[in-house]
Amino acid sequence: MKNLKKIFALVLAMSMIFVLAACGGNGDDKDAEKMKVGFIFLHDENSTYDLNFINAAKAACEKMDVEYIPVVNIPESNECKEKALDLADRGCSLVFADSFGHEQHMAEAAKERPDVQFCHATGTTAHTSELKNLHNAFASIYEGRYLAGVAAGMKLNEMIEAGKFTAEEAKIGYVGAFTYAEVVSGYTSFFLGARSVCPTATMEVQFTGSWYDETAEKEAATTLISRGCKLISQHADSMGAPTACEDAGIPNVSYNGSTVKACPNTYIISSRINWQPYFEYIIGCVKDGKEIDKDWCGTIATESVLLTDLNDKAAAAGTAEKIEAVKADLQAGKIHVFDTSTFTVDVAKNPNAKVDDDGHLTSYMADVDTDKNYTPDTEVVKDGYFHESEYRSAPYFDIKIDGITLLNEKF
C-alpha cells in the first residue's frame, strides 16, 4: 500500500514536469529573420584547439550577421549526431563540427537531414561520399609550418654562430600526437623549412598517443631536450611542450596560437589555421543558395594559414623579413614545400614510394580517397614536388624522409 502511494506520487511528479515542459516548448518562437548556424565543438574554450575554432566562428557569425549557436564538449560518439540533428531541428541551415572523429557521425546526421548543410573540419571522406550536403575543409597548414620551420632554422643558425653548439649538433625535437598523415605532413614541412636555412639540421620525433595530454607532452619534450635537442616544436594541443621548453630555456615554435604569455623567453613564433575565412565562405554560400565546395582547402592567399606573434626576444634577428621573402616565393610558386630535390627517401620504409638513384622521390601513390584498406589510389608527385592538400584538403603526406628519426612509432 505504501509503495503504491509512492509510485502514484512519482507518476504525479513526472507528469507535472512534462506539463511544465510542454509550456516551455511553446515559448520557443522561431526567429525566421536571421539565419542560424550551429557549431559543434569537441571541448570548450579551455582547449587551444577548440578556442581557435570558437573565436573564428564568433567573428564570422558577427560579420555575416547570422545567429551563432555553439554546443561544447561533444564527444566523438552518437552524441555528435544527436546534437547535429538537434541543431537542425532548432532551425540551423548549416551545422559545423570541429573534430576529426565527428566526421562519421556528421555523415549519419547528413543522411537524415538532406535539407541542411553539414560541414566538418579535417575530415577526408566528403569528396567521395554520395551525400551532397556533407562537406570537408582544411588548410595548407604545411605551408605555415614550413615558414615556422624557417624561423626555427634561423634560430639554430644564430645559436651555432654564438658558439652554443656545433652545426652538426643542430637537432630539432618534435612532439607529435599520432603517426597520422596530418602530423607527418606537419613535422616534415617544419623540418624542411628549418633545413632550408640550416642545412645541417636533423630532427627527432616523439609521439604521445593523444591529442591532448599535458603530462605526456611535457614528458616527451623533456625527453627530447635531454637527448640533446636544441629547439622544440609540437603538434598536440596542450601547453605541455611549451612549458617544458620555458623551464629548460630551450626555444620553442608553437602551434594553434601564441604561447608567448606563458613562455616569454623561449616562444619564437606560432603557425595556425584561421577558420574565419572558411566560415564566412560557407555562410555566404548558404545565404546565396550556392553549392558549398565538397572539399575546401584554405591557403596563405585566403588568409587561412597564419603566422602569429613573432617574439623578438627569442627569435633570431631578421626572421620577420626572411619569412616575408619565403612566403612571397611560396605564393609565387617559385619554391615548393615538398620539393623532391630537397629530401631523400628510403624505399624500404615507404613501400608506396619510387625514388631515383640519389634517393629523391619520383613517384608516390597516396591514399587520397579513404577506403577500408587504405589502398593508395592517386599519384601525387608531379613537376618535381609532392602535391600536398591538392587532391583533397586533409593532408596525405605520410612519407618517412631521411634526417628525421622517429623515437617511438607505436602510436
Added chain:
Amino acid sequence: MGANAAIELKNITKTFGSVVANKDVCLTVNRGEILSILGENGSGKTTLMNMISGIYYPDSGHIFIDGKEVVIRSPRDAFDYKIGMIHQHFKLVDVFSAAENIVLGLDEKDKFNIKRSAAKIKEISEQYGFEIDPMKKIYEMSVSEKQTVEIIKVLYRGADILILDEPTAVLTPQETQKLFAILRRMRDDGKAIIIITHKLHEVLSLSDRVAVLRKGEYIDTVNTAETNEAELTEMMVGKKISLNIERGEPKDPTDRLVVKNINCVSREGVKLLDDVSFTARSGEILGIAGIAGSGQRELLEAIAGLQHLENGEILYNNPKTGTHDNLRDKTPMQIRDLGVRLSFVPEDRLGMGLVGNMDIVDNMMLRSYRKGHSMFLERKSPKSLAEKIIEQLEVVTPSASTPVRRLSGGNVQKVLVGREIAASPTVLMAAYPVRGLDINSSYTIYNLLNEQKEKGVAVIFVGEDLDVLIELCDRIMVIGSGRITGIVDGRSTTKEEIGLLMTKTQREENGGAL
C-alpha cells in the same frame, strides 16, 4: 539543601520524535553525597545524564549549578562547570598509554610534558586509592583498568561533579567493591557523585540517596537508609512484583552436548579458549559465568559452527537417531543438515541475531528462508510465525512489518528468542539474553528458558548478574581467560565463590609473575 546543592535540575523534558525520554524531571545532588539514579532500561537515566554533560540539549527546563542557572550546550560547557561523565562504553584510544589518553584533547597552556602529567596522575591515584601505571597501553589493560583511566581522566580535568553510567556492569564483585571504596573516598572529599544503575543491592550499599525514574518520569527521591529493595522495585516498576524465579528439578537429564578439550586461538595468536571441556544435559540450565570477554562468545560460536577450533571435539548426542556427531569445524548449514536442532541467541542481537533494518517477518525468515526449491521467497509462514510470536510474547510493535531496530530492547529480544524457540531446539544457547531489558521483560525471558528446560531442552545460559545465575541455573560453569575454572551447583553455591573462580586464572598468573 540549597546552599549545598551542587547541581539542581528543574522540569527537564527531552523528546526524540514521539518518544518522551524525560518528562519534567527534577533532581538535586549535594556536594559530598552519592546519588543513585535508579530505573529500568529505557527509563531515561542515560538521556538525563547526557543532558547534564552536554551531549543532548533539553527541550525545556532549567539546570542550576551551585544555585546559578546555566546552559550546557556542549561537553566543553560541561567541563567548564566541572562536570565529568564516565560513559558505559569507554572512549579511549587503544594504542595510547593511560597518561596519553588522560591528557588527550586538553588545551594546556604549556607544552605537553608526559612526565609532569604522569606525576599529576600519580598524585590523583594516591589521593583516592587508584592502582594505575600511567605508561601502560590501553590495549594491555583489563576492563576495570580502562574504567580507572576514564575516571582519572575526568578528575585530571578538575571535575567535582562525577557521573558514572552503569560502572559495575563490566566488573567482578571484587572489582566492584574496590570501585565503591574509591567512590566513597571521593564523596568524603566533597565531590558530588551520580551513579546510574539498575542493580538494587548496589544502590543500597553505596548511595546516600536514591532518585527513581520510570518511563522517563521522575518518581521520587528517597534516603537510602529509609528504604528497602521491595519499595524501590515498586517505585521502579510501578507495581509490586515478586522477584523469585521458579526453578524446577531437572527431569531425567541425559548428556546432550559433550565438549572435549577444545582450543581456540585468535588471529593475533592469543588463546581464546584453553582446553575447555564440559557437558550440557537435557532438561537442565547450564549457566556460564565470567568476566565479559573471557571466551564466552567464542565458546558459543564454536558450538554454533562459527568459530574455527585448533583441536578438540564437540559431540552431539542425537536423541532421535542416537548417533554421536562431531560438530567441530562444521558450518551452520552442515550442522543443520545433520539434523541437529541447535538454537542460538547471540549476545549481539541486532548485529548478529537479527537484521535491524528488516521487518519482523523478514527476520523470522533468517533461519528458514532456504526452505523449498523455488528461487523466490515464501513469506506466508514467516508472517504467521511473526504474528504468533507478537501475540504470545506480547511484543509491542505497530505491526509485523516494522523494522526491528525501531522496537525497544526488550521487544527485540522477544522477537529473537521467540524465533529461536520456534525452531523447537534440542539445544538452546543464550548469551546475555536479558542485558538491557526491563525487569518484566527479563522475567519473561527467564520463564521462556525454564519452559524450554521443562521440555527437555539442554539450555546454555551466559549471564552477567550472579544473583540471577544462582537463582536460575542448575549448574554454573565459570570461565576465566578462556579456561574453565570450575563448575558449581547452582543450588548450593554463593556469589563469593563464583567471584573467586572468575578471577582465579588471573590471580594464578599474577602470582606466577611475582
Added chain:
Amino acid sequence: MENHEKHIREPFFHIAKRDTVVWWLAWLIRIASVAAALIVCAIVTVLLTGENPIQVYITMIDGAIGTERRIWGLLQNTAMLLCVSLAVTPAFKMKFWNIGAEGQVLVGGLATAACMILFGDKLPLIVLMPLIIAASIVAGAVWALIPAIFKAKWNTNETLFTLMMNYIAIQLVSFFTYQWSVPKGSGQIGVINQDTRAGWLPEIGDNDYLINILIVAALTFAMYVYLKYSKHGYEISVVGESENTARYIGINVKKVIIRTMLLSGAICGIAGLLLVSGTDHTITRDTAAGRGFTAIMVSWLAKFNPLVMIFTALLIVFLEKGAIEISTIFGLNAAFSEIITGIIIFFIIGSEFFINYTIKFRKSKGGAAQ
C-alpha cells in the same frame, strides 16, 4: 539578569530526530527542497550572469524535452544511466563498494566492438549477435569478478581495486583504439561497419533507441523482483546489513559476494553492449561517459529501489540535458550549468536530512512555549 544570559547562551536552534514520517509529508519536504533549490539557483543565476532565471528554467526544460528528438534522447540517456545504476545496485546493497562500473561498462563495450570489428564481415548475423551479447556480458562479469575474488579470498579493499580496474579498462580501450584505428594512425575507430551495419542492434520501427529502452525497462523490473522476492536478493540484503548475521545463519558470504559481483559486472557488460552496439557504434575512452560514477548517486538517491531509480536517473539526465541547453542558449560557460545541476542535487540529497530530522528553534523569551 540570569534570564538574559540564558537567552544569549541558549543555542538558536538544535536538531532533533523525527519519528517516522508519513509519506505525504516526506514528499512535501522533497518538493519544497526542489523549490528551494530553484530559488537558490535563480539567485545564483542573476548574480553570476544577469539572465532572467525563469527564462533559464524554461530553457532547461526545453533543452531536455523540447522536441520529440530530445525526449527520445532523454529517454535513451536515462535508460543507459539506469542500466548502469541497476548494475551497481546489488553490489552496493551488499555494501560492496563497486566503483568500477565505469571500467566494467568499458570492457563490455570493448568486447562488443571487438566482435563487430573482427567478425563483422565474417559471420552471419544469427551467429554474430549471440556472440556479441555473450562476449559483452562475460567481459563485464570477468572485470567485476576479479576484485570480488580478491575481496572474498584475501579481503582486499574493493574500493581501490575496482577503481584501479577502471584505469586498466580505459588503457585497454586506448590500446585497441590505436590497434583498430581508422584511418590507420588517427587514434580513433570511427563508426564500425557503417555500411553493413553488422552487429548493430536492430531498430524497432523507425526508432534507434526503443530497443535499448525496452531492454533496460525489462532489466529494471527483473532487478526489482530479484532484490525483493528472490532468495538471492534476500541474502544480498542480509550480507549488506550485517556480515555477522549472514555467518550466523550459515550464508556463505564469499559465495554471495562473488555471485553478486558477477551479476553486477554482467549488467555493466550489457550496458556496454547497448552503448556500443545500440547507439554509438564505436568505442572511445569516453564511451561510459562517467555513468559508472553517476550511477552510484542514482542508486543511493533511490535507496537501492530499482523502480525509484527510474525517477532518479531521469532527474539526473534531465538536469544534465537542461544544463547543456542553458550554456548553448545563453552562451554561458559549460561550468555554469554544472553549478546549477550541483545545487539542485545538493538540495535533493539534503532533503533526506529534513525527512529524518527536524529543527527546533529557540523559544521566544516570554515563555510562549506554554
